[in-house]
Amino acid sequence: MGISVDTFFLKPDAQGTLQAQIQQMIAEGILSGRFHVGEKLPSSRKLATHLGISRITVTLAYTELLANDYLTSRGRSGYYVSDNAPVPPSYTPLQRAEETVDWNRAIARRFTGGDTLHKPSNWRDYRYPFIYGQADPTLFDHANWRLCAVRALGQKDFASLTADYVDQDDPLLIEFIARHTLPRRGITAKPEEILITLGAQNALWLAARVLLNRRRKAAIEDPCYYALRELLLQARCQVAPLRVDVDGLPPDAIPHDTDVIFTTPSHQSPTTATMPLNRRHDLLQRAREIDAMIVEDDYEFEMAFLAAPSPALKSLDRDGRVIYVGSFSKSLFPGLRLGYMVGSEAFIREARALRSLVLRHPPGHIQRTAAYFLSLGHYDAQIRRVSAALLERRKAIESAITDHGLTIAGRGAYGGSSLWMRAPKAVDTKVLAEKLRAQSVHIEPGEPFFSGPEKPKNYFRLGYSSIPVNRIEPGIEILAQSINRQ
Amino acid sequence: MGISVDTFFLKPDAQGTLQAQIQQMIAEGILSGRFHVGEKLPSSRKLATHLGISRITVTLAYTELLANDYLTSRGRSGYYVSDNAPVPPSYTPLQRAEETVDWNRAIARRFTGGDTLHKPSNWRDYRYPFIYGQADPTLFDHANWRLCAVRALGQKDFASLTADYVDQDDPLLIEFIARHTLPRRGITAKPEEILITLGAQNALWLAARVLLNRRRKAAIEDPCYYALRELLLQARCQVAPLRVDVDGLPPDAIPHDTDVIFTTPSHQSPTTATMPLNRRHDLLQRAREIDAMIVEDDYEFEMAFLAAPSPALKSLDRDGRVIYVGSFSKSLFPGLRLGYMVGSEAFIREARALRSLVLRHPPGHIQRTAAYFLSLGHYDAQIRRVSAALLERRKAIESAITDHGLTIAGRGAYGGSSLWMRAPKAVDTKVLAEKLRAQSVHIEPGEPFFSGPEKPKNYFRLGYSSIPVNRIEPGIEILAQSINRQ
Numbered sequence: 001m002g003i004s005v006d007t008f009f010l011k012p013d014a015q016g017t018l019q020a021q022i023q024q025m026i027a028e029g030i031l032s033g034r035f036h037v038g039e040k041l042p043s044s045r046k047l048a049t050h051l052g053i054s055r056i057t058v059t060l061a062y063t064e065l066l067a068n069d070y071l072t073s074r075g076r077s078g079y080y081v082s083d084n085a086p087v088p089p090s091y092t093p094l095q096r097a098e099e100t101v102d103w104n105r106a107i108a109r110r111f112t113g114g115d116t117l118h119k120p121s122n123w124r125d126y127r128y129p130f131i132y133g134q135a136d137p138t139l140f141d142h143a144n145w146r147l148c149a150v151r152a153l154g155q156k157d158f159a160s161l162t163a164d165y166v167d168q169d170d171p172l173l174i175e176f177i178a179r180h181t182l183p184r185r186g187i188t189a190k191p192e193e194i195l196i197t198l199g200a201q202n203a204l205w206l207a208a209r210v211l212l213n214r215r216r217k218a219a220i221e222d223p224c225y226y227a228l229r230e231l232l233l234q235a236r237c238q239v240a241p242l243r244v245d246v247d248g249l250p251p252d253a254i255p256h257d258t259d260v261i262f263t264t265p266s267h268q269s270p271t272t273a274t275m276p277l278n279r280r281h282d283l284l285q286r287a288r289e290i291d292a293m294i295v296e297d298d299y300e301f302e303m304a305f306l307a308a309p310s311p312a313l314k315s316l317d318r319d320g321r322v323i324y325v326g327s328f329s330k331s332l333f334p335g336l337r338l339g340y341m342v343g344s345e346a347f348i349r350e351a352r353a354l355r356s357l358v359l360r361h362p363p364g365h366i367q368r369t370a371a372y373f374l375s376l377g378h379y380d381a382q383i384r385r386v387s388a389a390l391l392e393r394r395k396a397i398e399s400a401i402t403d404h405g406l407t408i409a410g411r412g413a414y415g416g417s418s419l420w421m422r423a424p425k426a427v428d429t430k431v432l433a434e435k436l437r438a439q440s441v442h443i444e445p446g447e448p449f450f451s452g453p454e455k456p457k458n459y460f461r462l463g464y465s466s467i468p469v470n471r472i473e474p475g476i477e478i479l480a481q482s483i484n485r486q
Numbered sequence: 487m488g489i490s491v492d493t494f495f496l497k498p499d500a501q502g503t504l505q506a507q508i509q510q511m512i513a514e515g516i517l518s519g520r521f522h523v524g525e526k527l528p529s530s531r532k533l534a535t536h537l538g539i540s541r542i543t544v545t546l547a548y549t550e551l552l553a554n555d556y557l558t559s560r561g562r563s564g565y566y567v568s569d570n571a572p573v574p575p576s577y578t579p580l581q582r583a584e585e586t587v588d589w590n591r592a593i594a595r596r597f598t599g600g601d602t603l604h605k606p607s608n609w610r611d612y613r614y615p616f617i618y619g620q621a622d623p624t625l626f627d628h629a630n631w632r633l634c635a636v637r638a639l640g641q642k643d644f645a646s647l648t649a650d651y652v653d654q655d656d657p658l659l660i661e662f663i664a665r666h667t668l669p670r671r672g673i674t675a676k677p678e679e680i681l682i683t684l685g686a687q688n689a690l691w692l693a694a695r696v697l698l699n700r701r702r703k704a705a706i707e708d709p710c711y712y713a714l715r716e717l718l719l720q721a722r723c724q725v726a727p728l729r730v731d732v733d734g735l736p737p738d739a740i741p742h743d744t745d746v747i748f749t750t751p752s753h754q755s756p757t758t759a760t761m762p763l764n765r766r767h768d769l770l771q772r773a774r775e776i777d778a779m780i781v782e783d784d785y786e787f788e789m790a791f792l793a794a795p796s797p798a799l800k801s802l803d804r805d806g807r808v809i810y811v812g813s814f815s816k817s818l819f820p821g822l823r824l825g826y827m828v829g830s831e832a833f834i835r836e837a838r839a840l841r842s843l844v845l846r847h848p849p850g851h852i853q854r855t856a857a858y859f860l861s862l863g864h865y866d867a868q869i870r871r872v873s874a875a876l877l878e879r880r881k882a883i884e885s886a887i888t889d890h891g892l893t894i895a896g897r898g899a900y901g902g903s904s905l906w907m908r909a910p911k912a913v914d915t916k917v918l919a920e921k922l923r924a925q926s927v928h929i930e931p932g933e934p935f936f937s938g939p940e941k942p943k944n945y946f947r948l949g950y951s952s953i954p955v956n957r958i959e960p961g962i963e964i965l966a967q968s969i970n971r972q
Contacts, residue, residue: 002863004666004669004670004866006670006794007666007669007670009672009797009801012763029669032674033665034664034665034669050794090661091661091664091665091676091677092676093664093674093675093676094674097804099804099805099806099830100804100805100806100807101779101805101806101807101830102777103830103832103833105777106697106745106779106807106833107696107697107832107833107836108696108697108698108699108702108745109695109696109699109836110836110839111696111836111837111839111840111842111843112835112836112839113839114839114843119652121652121654137644140644142639142641142644145639146636146639149635149636149639149851150632150635150636153628153631153632153635155628158623158626158628168607175576175577178520178577178579179519179520179577180490180493183493183520184490184492184493186495188579188580189579190577190578190579191577198684198845198846198849199845199846201843201844201845201846202844202845202846205843205844205845209595210593210594210595210597211592211593211594212594213594213595216594227843230843231843231844234843259592259594277498291588291591293587293592308492308536311495315495318583318585318586319585319586319587320585320586320587321587321592335849335850335851336849336851337845337846337847337848337849338849344585344587344589346589346593347589347592347593349598350593350595350596350597350598351597353596353597353598353599353600354597356597357597357600357687357691357713357716357717357720358687358688358691358717358844358845359684359685359687359688359691359823359844359845360684360685360687360688360823361823362684362823362849363684363821363822363823363824363848363849363852364821365635365821365822365852366849366851366852377488380490
C-alpha cells in the first residue's frame, strides 16, 4: 500500500528550507516506523501539488534521500522506502515535548483501580489453561458461522445492515430470541420487552443505571462476579453483599430496604450453586414483600449437560419484577459481545434510551450473523457439541480432583464450565496462581469475587471450557503438588 | 428447523390431564405464532423423556392435534405444524396477567424524553431523502468489505477474534489508525493513546463521564449535535451553550470556569462552519488560560473534496489537552459502530476502564474486518469514490438551491455531506418537514440542535450523502414550492 499524500503537512513554525523540511518529514516517517520497507511514496508531482510547492523541491529532496539510502527508486514506477532504511520493528512516534496538563485535576471520576481478575491475554500459551469464560476454537462450528456471516454480508441484507438503526435492533434476532431462546427458559416475551446488549456485562450495567441511584440499595451475592460489584460501586448506590450458601442466595438475608436484587440462580457465579425451585419461589415472595426488582443473570443456561436446567426465575415471575439477562458469550464466543435483556416494556424503554445515549446499538452485521446462525439450527448443534465436550471434561476433572485429594466447594448440578474449589485455609491462592504460572498452569484466585475487608484467600476457580481433556489430569496433578507443598 | 424439546415445560400449577396440558402447550405455540407452519415437533419419545411422562400420553396428544388439523403427519418422519394451522403472521405471545410492579417508582433515572431527531427508519422509501448520516449502499465497496470480513473469519484469525479481549483492542486496527489515519490529520499517537469505541457517540459519552461531574462545566456549541447535549444533561454537569458564528465556536465566549470544551472545528455540526487556523490557535490559547480540556469531534474529515482539510486541533496541541474523536461511520457505514479516541495516556486509561465496565470492548470481528479493509487500501479507494459522488451531488444541490431561490446558512469549506439551510423567519421547519413527507421529501428540522428556550424554528439540514444526484433538483423544487406556499 502506498503512503498517502494526505499524511504530509508543512508545519507553520518549521525551521530550514522547504527541501530540508520534506527530507525531515520522510526521514521521521521512516525512523518512527510509520513508513515500512517497500512502501511507495507519493509521486513528486502529487506531493508538490498537495503542499503547494514547486515540484523540483520535492524531486531534490527525494534524490537526497535516495543518496542516503532511505529511499530506493524503481525506474519510472517511483520512489519506495529502501530495504536498507533503518525502520524499527514497531511504530514508536518520536518523543514529543512534555505535556503540561495536570490529569490528576482534569479527571473528574476514576474508573481504574477496581477489583479485576487479571486474565493473561496469552492464556493459549499455557499448557494447562483452567481459564474461565473463553471459547474453545476446536469446538466452534467455524465453517457455518462463516457462511452465516457471508450471507449477512449479502447484497440483500446490506442496506439494512449498514444503516444507523438509531435505537433499534435487528428484528430477525429479536424474533429468534422471542420464539426459540426464551421458551427454553420458560419465558414469554414480546419484541418490545427485549433489548440486545453488548454482552451480559452491558446488560447488567444498563439495569444498574436505570434502577439505582445514590439513595437506593442493591443486594448482591457474596462471592459474586467482580465486575458487577465494580459497576455498582461506580453507580454509587448502597450495596449489601449477602453470603451465599449451597443453594445460592438466601432470601431471608435480603435487607427490607433493598431496591434491586442481583442474582445468578441457575449457576451461582462463581460458586456454581443451583437455586432449588422452592427457594426461587421464596425469593420472588421476598422481593414482592419488600417491593424490590430482581436482575437475573442466566449467563450459561445452555451448558446443562448433566440434567435439564430448571426454568428461569423470570418464568415464575407474575409481577413483572424480574429482569432477565442472557448472553451468547458462553454458547457462541465471548468476542462476539452479544447479550440481551428481557423485562417489562416500561423498563426496556428506559434501558433502550440509555443504550442509545452510550453506544446507539450493537453492530447490525453481528446481530444478523447471529440471527442466521441461530435460525439455521447451527446454534443447537453447537450447544450439543460443546455440552458433550464439557461433559467429558467435567468427568475427567472430577475424577482427577478425587484422585489427587483436592476439595470441590461447588459444582453446578446441571453442568456449567467451571468448578469452585477450596484449598486448605493456609493457602493464599493468589500466591499459588503466581507460582503455577511457572509450570504453565492457569487457575483463577477466588479473592476478587468476595466483598468486604475479610476476603477468604483460599478459594479458586477451575474453568474447563478451554482445556483439552487429556491435559486435565496432568494439570490437576501439578496443582495438587503445589498445594501440598505449601 | 425443528421445534426444540427444551422449550416444553409442564407448569407446576397447571389444570387438567397431562394429555390436555400437552395439547394446550402446542396449540398455544401455534396460536401465538411461536411455531411456524411446516416446523417439526419433537418425537413423542423425546418429548416424553424430556417431560418425564409416558410416551403414550404424548402420542395421544399428537393424535388429537392431528385430528384438529393443528398438526400433520408425514409417515415415519414425524409430526409437523399443519399447513392449515391458524398461525398468525408474527409472534404475539398470549396476554399474560396484569403486572403489578409500579415502574414509576422502580425506575431511578429516566433516559427517555430527550431531544432526538426522529429519523424515519424507512427513509429508503422516500423518493427525495435529504437525510444525513446514513450510508449510500451504491457507493460502498461491498465486494471488498465482504472479502475482508471473510478473511477476518479465517482459521488463522479465529482464535484472536473469538476471545474476550477483556479491555484491549485489536492491535492491527490500532496500528493502522496510528500509522495511517491519524497522520492524515497531523496527529502523532502511540497505541496506548488510542481507544476503539462503539462509534463517535460512545467516545463522546466516555469523555464526558471521565472529565465531568456535577460540579464541573462543559462548554458546547449552539447549535450542536443534539445527542451530545443529551448525554451532558445525563452526566448532570453544568452546560454552557455558546452560539457559533461563521467561523464556528468563538473562543472569547468560553466562560472562565469551563472544564471541558466540546467542539467540531473542521465541520461544525450542524452549521458546517470551518474554523480558520488562527481561531484554532486562539481556542487552544483560551483553553490554556482557563486550564480547560478540549474534546474535538472530527466526525467527517475524510469528506474533504473541495479542498484539503486543515490539520486537526489535536495536531496543534502542545499541552496534551485535546481529546480527539474520530469515526468510521461516515467513511465506511454507520451500522459498523466503530470510532476511536486519541488522548493522553492518563486519560485513555480511565476511558478504557470505563468502557470495560460498560461493554468491555467492541466486537473483535468488526475491528479485524475494518483493519483489513483499511490496510489493503480499500478504504482510500472508498473515500475517493464517495468524495467524487459527494462533489457531484454538492454541485447539483448548490445549483438547484440557487435556481429555486433558497438560502444556504452554512456550507463546509472543505466538503462534507450536508448543507445548513435557513428558511424565512415565519417558517416552522418541523411543520414543513411533516408536510413534505406527503411528497416523499425528507428534510431534518433544525430546532432540536439548538439549546435553551428560544430555539430558532426556521433552520433545517439537507443531507446529500444518500440521495441520487438526479433526484436532487426535483426534490429541491418541491421543497422550494412548499416553503414559498407557507
